[in-house]
Amino acid sequence: MTKQIKFIFIFVFILITVTPCCFAQKQDIKEDQVAIKSTHVFNLKPKYTADDLQIILEKFNELFIKLGHPECQYRLWENSEEKKQTRYLWESSWSSKSVYDEIHKNEEYRKLIREDFIGLRKMFQDHTYFQYHELPFSTALSP
Helix, strand or coil, rough: CCHCCCCCCCCCCCHHHHHHHHHECCCCCCCHHCCEEEEEEECCCCCCHHHHHHHHHHHHHHHHHHHHCCCCCCEEECCCCCCCCCCCCEEECCCCHHHHHHHHHHHHHHHHHHHHHHHHHEEEEEEEEEEEEEECCECCCCC
């Protein structure tokens, strides 16, 4: 083979193997595999404390572990600003829509909802709920 032909083969080989890595491609993630985060922003009615709420949320977190999903959890946050218009944020993390659906259809979870969730709602005032779906990053390799 001549030097030119060898050079062309090497160049084409490099072009074919390296080029796909140079362009960002969005991950092909199915809708039911996208992570979910939800938030409840609220104040507690005067007769309730954050400890009252934490006790109930911990029951749910223990169930998530029992169901094999320790990555899913409820967390309670308190606003640290001096002028607190909204004092608390309750965050829910779900590893995927399919896990969210699995847990929400589970009979033990539904029982906790019936027993404790209605009590939770009675604790809230000025309550706002948001749900977010993860936007996947590109899978491009770094040079």
